[in-house]
Amino acid sequence: MAKDLDEFENDDEMDESAKEFFPEELPEESTVVRDYSERRILIWEDDDARRNACLEVLSDVLVGAFFKAVKTEAEAMEQIENDDWDTFVVDFYTEGVSSSDFVKCANNYPGSILVAINMAPLTLPDERDPAKTELLRRLFDMEKPTVQLHG
Template sequence: MAKEFDDFENDEMDESAKEFFPEEENLAPVVRDYSERRILIWEDDDVRRNACLEVLSDLLVGATFKAVKTEAEAMEQIENDDWDTFVVDFYTEGVSASDFVKCANNYPGSILVAINMAPLTLPDERDPAKTELLRRLFDIEKPVTQLHG
């Protein structure tokens, strides 16, 4: 039997339905400080690499980024600098089996974030629903282990 809504007020909501609707104050994006984060992006495609860098720079305020085009450049960065996050696109042929991914997986105190860079655009990523999901991939504690002095 259908529930009667004749006496339903606009400000009133069934308690069981409230779980599906976030509170208004939870809709505003929370500004976080990523100033201690060091993120290395490897993407062969210039357009995708630049879009990824732009989106992540806007999303992860204060983080340090380096975006490289080749696996050789990425490997050089691993050897010469400290990183806590590596970003790659596993849809790119050969990336998942690359030496870079093997090194990144074994890099102490770091995470490897695999995202599809093809659809990344800054206007889309300003949508709070998309932004929050993408941002959560990067929410880890700052690693305490460093390889380079």
């Protein structure tokens, strides 16, 4: 039978059987400081709402990174030609994206990564859930390739 709150002599008192579920010392909270200020991320998405949602979510997750979001493949290709990027974001669920010239260029762009995500369900409130944020962030925390592999 459980003790009433009034029956505890000491607030720190704990039933011996319950102690097995709690560590004696709590681990120190480890805070990882992530610096995305050097990141340059290009997003290509035809749908205005999805593009804006993706930009909003990624801006919140990757604080300090520089983003450019474009609507058309032609705009994306122009950005590849005129600026330096380390990350490209596309939605492979969009018809024709996976076989596009842009994806071919992004795959061969030196020192970059290509991140393919489904932009349809992206919403900032959902992505503020720490579990979802961490999974999304990990896509961008991958080391950039130092060698290009050609198949």
